[in-house]
Amino acid sequence: MTTKFTPDHEYLRVEGSIGTVGITPYAQEALGDIVFVELPEVGKVLKKGDEAAVVESVKAASEIYAPVSGTVTEVNTTLSGEPGLINSDPEAGGWIYKIEIADAGEIDGLLDSDAYAQLTL
Amino acid sequence: MSMNNQGRPTGTGTSSYAASSGSALLPNEPLLFEIGDTEHSGVDLPEVEISLDRLGGFERKTSLDLAGxxxxxAMRHYVRLSRLNHSIDSGMYPLGSCTMKHNPRLNEKMARLPGFSDIHPLQPVSTVQGALELMEELSHWLMTLTNTAAVALTPKAGAHGELLGMMAIKAAQDAAGQSHRKIVLVPESAHGTNPATAAFLGYAVRPIPARADGTVDVQAVKEALSPEVAAIMLTNPNTCGLFEPQVIEIAEAVHAAGAFFYCDGANFNAIMGVVRPGDLGIDAMHINLHKTFSTPHGGGGPGAGPVVLSEALAPFAPVPFLRKGENGLELVEHNEGTALGRVTAFQGQMGMYVRALTYMLSHGGDGLAQAAQDAVLNANYIKARLSHAFSVPFNDYPTMHEALFDDSFLDGTGVTTLDFAKALIDEGFHPMTMYFPLVVHGAMLIEPTESESKQTLDRFCDVMEELAADAKAGNKDRFTAAPVKAPRRRLDETRAARSPVLRWERPVDTLKAAE
Amino acid sequence: MRYLPHSEAERAEMLGVIGAANIDALFSAVPARALKSFDLGLPAHSPEFLVEAHMKALAAKNHAGADGPFFIGAGAYRHHVPATVDHLIQRSEFLTAYTPYQPEISQGTLQMLFEFQTQVAKITGMDVANASLYDGSTGTAEAVLMARRLTRRNKIVLSGGLHPHYRDVVKAYLKDDADLECLSASPEGQGDILDHIDEQTAAIVVQTPDFYGHLRNIKTAADAAHAKGALLIVVITEVVSLGLLEAPGALGADIVVAEGQSIGNALNFGGPYLGLMATRKEFIRQMPGRLCGETVDAEGQRGFVLTLSTREQHIRREKATSNICTNSGLCALAFSIHMALLGEAGFKRLARLNHANACKLADALAGVEGVEVLNKSFFNEMTIRTPLPAAALVERLAARGILAGVPVSRVEPTDASVADLIVLAATELTTGSDIAALCAALAEELQ
Structure with missing residues (x-):
């Protein structure tokens, strides 16, 4: 299992051919209290960089882009009732959707945790 | 992920200041539904018998449950509610980009003359010649102040005016076989309405970066221009409070590329009577009558957003518009070769036209120019007085009608722009515009307008300096707890948005009791 | 100049503090050729009494509603507004406040909006209402766009009974849109809109009472739309009708748009007016316009804030859901105060009075030789057919001091079949002698 990051503050946790996407602790801190999450539809085919979801805080709405191309296999429906999970537990309970990764080669183009940490210094 | 707004601190603060309870002057007013009931009424009307024969079986069977x-x-309920509001009449309201100036009461009195307020939009035009003359006269003032060829009065607000102006541009380009132009250039510092309007009409929005001095990068505009570009939407003076020094060069480049120049006129108050936008090469510009010409803001509207148009766009104005005919003024209400159509049911915001023209006649051309100059003088005075204690992001040019600061003077204090603004409430001032424009970190945008006296400006600056000193001295609690003297402490916006309660519901125990 | 506080000495002193030689120095960024390079040729500033005289002279050239018998409706209605309403909306704290972005010092406006939203939701029978839009016509266009977002379908069908100007506004908003079907005028209450609903339809738009005054069957329209997965948008231009007619929410409407001018707001020659919009709870996030919500402050006291504002353009920019920015706050306040004064009892009485007067008008018109009343059903408005072209007839009646209604040709100039029709309305202000004067004049003109 490896976790990779985008410069846009999404994380992608890779387990086999499935990636779990959410936003980083840094991003949730910057956004403030999340009040609403618009989830993608299961089965939706995404290209890397496509808008996959929207998270809204009180003062901002932010698109969540697909870190890699693939098909949405599962979404975190718990967020509909408890969007605050993204704040309290962004990397576990606050995951947003899972994607069947179409091209594993794209993973290499993402940031590793050190590179991402540098970015958010 | 994109962050299209800077993350603002939310939450409600944690201080232990004493609770503000209701008192005679700061009432805790119950909701209307908690005071009234369905039997009480403040309007005496006769009870008439009706037959249901002509209601087609559609008469109401469900209850209204409307409190009366x-x-x-009613008088007491609304007067008590009103006391919970800050207003221009009760104190300085330096909201940048909103032009909260004095609202003369002559405007209100004139708007209520029955000859203006009690006429119907579809009366025969022969019976409303005075109203049409008023619209003609207002048009003359707007076109003269902007040096433009035409004006479309009807838009209901600034954003609506923007929409109309961009629709006119689209119509003109469609008519000229230029429908392939699908890109609109919008500087990063623009009002959010600009990209929203362009996107609404199906244009792709291409952002233009700002230069380090807060103005639009002319070179970047030139590089972005292409045969696919339909228009640029530029605010001038811009949202950083600066007059774009190369605006004429930008206009010339835009026109040379076959595109149009839409100017956001939200900041026209800085230049009315002093600079005519038509001389700068604009093709369309909306004018917020509720900002520049003092028709009241009314707690969020109604506004009015007439759009002036250049010669090239004039044929594409929407209906209705005025035309001189044999028997006086005529109202052209249907398309006669123009391509745009109608953007609102009737003639637009007549009530606002009356107020704006009253304001213009009161000031005269000389008074309007003086007002613009005083607005600019006031903003520069604030900037000069506060520049040592606050941080000025852009200092290459004098500011126009608003002074912009960033939050770097608060570095290390633990106080945010939001906290600072809330502390201003406790000192009797409405906060400035915060976190806008987005190109500046923790922006504080202060627009005093021409209505503030030197005495008030000095008191405001004294308070600002004192607050800045206190923040730097480490008295963080004063800021994070603020406001403590307002009718409410900070409100929990997260709770409001996570589980929205958007209407009053009868409490459940009352329902049970009624059963 | 009475509105400008500075003396010349103060201006000079301030320029000194700034370090500017003169005021022109502050405009140094303006290209020289554009700065005060002109003579405006506009009149100079003027004392209050002269401005007032000028405006009064313009106002005096207009025939005001109170100047004679008045029967014009067609989307704007002449009702009585209690004196209290106009007094209260001129309270400084309401009149000269901005949008309530600082809730701690805007609870007056916010609580009022919360009450307003509740009133609108109740009269329309819907779950939620927003804090107002510009007017009914732009609200209709916004509702159409909202239905497209909700259904992810494109086809929109507008009933032939929809106010022609509302139709035109929708057309302008959806320029060049092949998926917009506008059915032809239906002055007799006819119409086959239900046959136009298919699996691509996002919404049908039905007005009731319709432009010609007929009451439309909302339940049937809702069922037909829902059967194909489409939405029903109900448009109401005369909101007083809701005191007597069933709430569209109870009949299956998905979005209700209304012009709220009738309650609390004067005719004003067309504006400012008040767009009402209400919908189902599950559609809130696609509803345009501001929303006020209840919450608590740091000490647990009830308070109100603008909420769900991330839908709005000042935050979402090119992702915004609509063009609405400013609302009609003060008109909403006027509506809310008038509605609070009426209460349920008064609102129902007002509606009945309107209908009763309209019945008298219809009966009297039917008695005029040559005049045919087209409506079997109506609330306070109806359409008549006359043996003469309607526009000229209305003009001649106006010359006699009677504002007799709207010739349909004024709003449908290209449809010859409606050239002999007039739409007339009665309200609580219509008197028996007004009706008698109209019918007598009409009879004379038609002789």
Whole structure:
């Protein structure tokens, strides 16, 4: 299992051919209290960089882009009732959707945790 | 992920200041539904018998459950509510980009003359010649102040005017076989309405970066221009409070590329009577009558957003518009070769036209220019007085009608722009515009307008300096707890948005009791 | 100049503090050729009494509603507004406040909006209402766009009974849109809109009472739309009708748009007016316009804030859901105060009075030789057919001091079949002698 990051503050946790996407602790801190999450539809085919979801805080709405191309296999429906999970537990309970990764080669183009940490210094 | 707004601190603060309870002057007013009931009424109307024969079986069977108040109850309810509001009449309201100037009461009195307020939009035009003359006269003032060829009065607000102006541009380009132009250039510092309007009409929005001095990068505009570009939407003076020094060069480049120049006129108050936008090469510009020409803001509207148009766009104005005919003024209400159509049911915001023209006639051309100059003088005075204690992001040019600061003077204090603004409430001032424009970190945008006296400006600056000193001295609690003297402490916006309660519901135990 | 506080000495002193030689120095960024390079040729500033005289002279050239018998409706209605309403909306704290972005010092406006939203939701029978839009016509266009977002379908069908100007506004908003079907005028209450609903339809738009005054069957329209997965948008231009007619929410409407001018707001020659919009709870996030919500402050006291504002353009920019920015706050306040004064009892009485007067008008018109009343059903408005072209007839009646209604040709100039029709309305202000004067004049003109 490896976790990779985008410069846009999404994380992608890779387990086999499935990636779990959410936003980083840094991003949730910057956004403030999340009040609403618009989830993608299961089965939706995404290209890397496509808008996959929207998270809204009180003062901002932010698109969540697909870190890699693939098909949405599962979404975190718990967020509909408890969007605050993204704040309290962004990397576990606050995951947003899972994607069947179409091209594993794209993973290499993402940031590793050190590179991402540098970015958010 | 994109962050299209800077993350603002939310939450409600944690201080232990004493609770503000209701008192005679700061009432805790119950909701109308908690005071009234369905039997009380403050309007005496006869009870008439009707037959249901002509209602087609559609008469109401469900209950309305609408609370009513007698007149004294209503008077007290709304007067008590009003006391919970800050207003221009009660104190300085330096909201940048909003032009909160004095609202003369002559405007209100004139708007209520029955000859203006009690006429119907579809009366025969022969019976409303005075109203049409008024619209003609207002048009003359707007076109003269902007040096433009035409004006479309009807838009209901600034954003609506923007929409109309961009629709006119689209119509003109469609008519010229230029429908392939699908890109609109929008500087990063623009009002959010600009990209929203362009996107609404199906244009792709291409952002233009700002230069380090806060103005639009002319070179970047030139590089972005292409045969696919339909228009640029530029605010001038811009949202950083600066006059774009190369605006004429930008206009010339835009026109040379076959595109149009839409100017956001939200900041026209800085230049009315002093600079004519038509001389700068604009093709369309909306004018917020509720900002520049003092028709009241009314707690969020109604506004009015007439759009002036250049010669090239004039044929694409929407209906209705005025035309001189044999028997006086005529109202052209249907398309006669123009391509745009109608953007609102009737003639637009007549009530606002009356107020704006009253304001213009009161000031005269000389008074309007003086007002613009005083607005600019006031903003520069604030900037000069506060520049040592606050941080000025852009200092290459004098500011126009608003002074912009960033939050770097608060570095290390633990106080945010939001906290600072809330502390201003406790000192009796409405906060400035915060976190806008987005190109500046923790922006504080202060627009005093021409209505503030030197005495008030000095008191405001004294308070600002004192607050800045206190923040730097480490008295963080004063800021994070603020406001403590307002009718409410900070409100929990997260709770409001996570589980929205958007209407009053009868409490459940009352329902049970009624059963 | 009475509105400008500075003396010349103060201006000079301030320029000194700034370090500017003169006021022109502050405009140094303006290209020289554009700065005060002109003579405006506009009149100079003027004392209050002269401005007032000028405006009064313009106002005096207009025939005001109170100047004679008045029967014009067609989307704007002449009702009585209690004196209390106009007094209260001129309270400084309401009149000269901005949008309530600082809730701690805007609870007056916010609580009022919360009450307003509740009133609108109740009269329309819907779950939620927003804090107002510009007017009914732009609200209709916004509702159409909202239905497209909700259904992810494109086809929109507008009933032939929809106010022609509302139709035109929708057309302008959806320029060059092949998926917009506008059915032809239906002055007799006819119409086959239900046959136009298919699996691509996002919404049908039905007005009731319709432009010609007929009451439309909302339940049937809702069922037909829902059967194909489409939405029903109900448009109401005369909101007083809701005191007597069933709430569209109870009949299956998905979005209700209304012009709220009738309650609390004067005719004003067309504006400012008040767009009402209400919908189902599950559609809130696609509803345009501001919303006020209840919450608590740091000490647990009830308070109100603008909420769900991330839908709005000042935050979402090119992702915004609509063009609405400013609302009609003060008109909403006027509506809310008038509605609070009426209460349920008064609102129902007002509606009945309107209908009763309209019945008298219809009966009297039917008695005029040559005049045919087209409506079997109506609330306070109806259409008549006359043996003469309607526009000229209305003009001649106006010359006699009677504002007799709207010739349909004024709003449908290209449809010859409606050239002999007039739409007339009665309200609580219509008197028996007004009706008698109209019918007598009409009879004379038609002789």
């Amino acid at each position: 108040l007698t007149e004294p109850e």
